[in-house]
Amino acid sequence: MFYSEYGYNPNDYGGMSWVWGQDYCFSFGSVSNDVSSLRYAGHGGDCRISSLTLYEHEYFSGEEFYSGIDVPSVPASMSRIDSITTTGSDWTVYTLPNYTGSQVCILAGGPPCYVALVTDLADLGISTVRSFRRGCFSERKIRLDTPHHGSVVKTRE
Template identity: 40%
Template sequence: MKRRFTVSVILSRCSLASSWIFYSEYFYNYQNEGRVEWVYGDGFAHNLNNVNNLVSSLRFVGDEDNWKMDSITLFEFDLFFGIEYYDWTDNTQVPSGMSTVGSLIITGQNYWTVYTSTNFSGNRACLQVQSGQYVGFAADLDEYGIFTVRSYRRGCFGDKKITLNSDQHGFAVKARE
C-alpha cells in the first residue's frame, strides 16, 4: 500500500504531514538508549534539534490513510523506544510479544481507556489528547501512574481522566543505565 503521508529529512530539517518519530539509533533505539524526537502536524516544517544529523531510524504513528483517526500505539520502552503495537480497535489483551509497555501515543479526539489487566480489568485510566489537537504523547507511562498496560478500548470507562501532552514537538536523550 502506498503511504499518503510523507516525510523528508535533509540533514536537520523535516517537513511533514502526520505524526513521526525520529531515532538516533537503529531499530528505533531498541537497546533502550539514544536520542529521540517526535513531531506532528499538517505541512509542519521543523528543524530537528535533538537528533540533528543523527537519524538512523524513523517511524510513522497512527493510521496511514487518516492520521487524525482514533488509534493507539503502544511502545515497549519509555520515550517510544523498542517494538511497537498499533491498533484502532478494542483489545482484551496486549499481544504476547509485547511483554512491557513503557509509553504510548493516541491519535484522534476520543478517549482511550487503558487497563493494568487483561479483559478490561484492573486499574484503569482514560486518556485523551488536548482540546483541538489530534495527537497525545505519553513518553513515560510511570509519570501518569500507569505502570503497565495489558488491555485497552476506545472511550472512557473510568473516573481517572488524563490529558496527554499534545505539543507538536518533543525530544529526549536516554543514556544507558
C-alpha cells in the same frame, strides 16, 4: 518519530525526536544529523483516525503494538510497555486483560489532529497496559499537553 539508533532505539538509549500535526515545520533537536530510523505513529493516512500504539520503552522506542480497535488482551510479546501514543479519540487503558484492573482514560488533544503522547507510562500512575478500548470508561482522566515537537537523549546506564 526519528531515532538515532537503528531499529527505533531498541536498547533504550539514543536520541529521539518527534513531531506531529498538519503542515507543522520544525528543526531537529538531539537527533540532528544522526537519524538512523524513523516511523509514523497512528494511522498512516489521517491523524484524526482513532488508534492506540504501545511502545516497549519510554519515548516511543523499541518494539511497538498498533491497533485501531479495542484490544481485550495485549499480546504476550509486548511484555514491557513504557510509552503510548493515541490519535483520533479518547482511549481507556487497563492494567489487566479483559478491561479490568486499574484504569485511566487518556484524553486526546484538540483539532485538527487529536493526539496524546505518553512519553513515560509512570505519568499515568500505572505500571503496564494489558488491555485497552476506545472511549473514556474511567473516572480517572488525564489530558496531556503534548507539544508539537520534542527531543530527548537517553544515555546508556
